Amino acid sequence: MRLKQLCKRIADRLGIEPLEIKFEEMIDDSRLYIKEEYVAINKKFENDYVECAKAIAHEYRHVFQLFFVHMFPGERAERWKKELNQAINSLNINETGSNYISQELELDAFAFTKLYLERYEAIPVRSKIEGFDEIIEKYLIINKNIL
Numbered sequence: 001m002r003l004k005q006l007c008k009r010i011a012d013r014l015g016i017e018p019l020e021i022k023f024e025e026m027i028d029d030s031r032l033y034i035k036e037e038y039v040a041i042n043k044k045f046e047n048d049y050v051e052c053a054k055a056i057a058h059e060y061r062h063v064f065q066l067f068f069v070h071m072f073p074g075e076r077a078e079r080w081k082k083e084l085n086q087a088i089n090s091l092n093i094n095e096t097g098s099n100y101i102s103q104e105l106e107l108d109a110f111a112f113t114k115l116y117l118e119r120y121e122a123i124p125v126r127s128k129i130e131g132f133d134e135i136i137e138k139y140l141i142i143n144k145n146i147l
Contacts, residue, residue: 003052005066006121010057013116013147014064021056030055031063050123057113064112080105111139112146119147 002020011018020038023046030041039059045051068082083105110127114136117123127133141145 002049006053007056010060010116014060016060016063016067019063030059031035032059034066048127053117053121053123054113054125057116058109061112062105065108107135107139111136115140115146
């Protein structure tokens with residue numbers, strides 16, 4: 001019930017419909033299944049509210065990004081649309097993951113997650129990747145209207 005309420009709050013903030021959450025055995029922390037319309041979260045986080053919150057915020061931001069590129073004109077929409085067409089994923093990621101993490105769509109999703117969860121849910125968010133928090137902070141300064 002607590003996760004369902006969180007999903008609604010995040011979806012309302014982004015102006016999207018909440019998606020079903022399913023827990024699955026997976027390598028990734030979470031994944032968005034667009035056609036099936038659900039967010040999968042790694043089963044190992046099933047009893048970890050903070051990790052679930054981070055996964056939900058991140059994947060819901062990707063839903064927002066898909067909506068954004070189809071509904072709004074502008075430079076950001078064009079950049080995101082181009083990135084979506086050439087997206088790096090588990091099939092074409094390099095061995096360090098740097099080509100995945102450096103995509104603007106991912107940076108935006110991580111930045112939204114950090115800002116939303118810290119500001120509205122009082123959940124501190126720190127990256128596991130050294131130096132990435134500083135990159136997120138710079139992105140948030142440039143993109144003040146992320147919420």
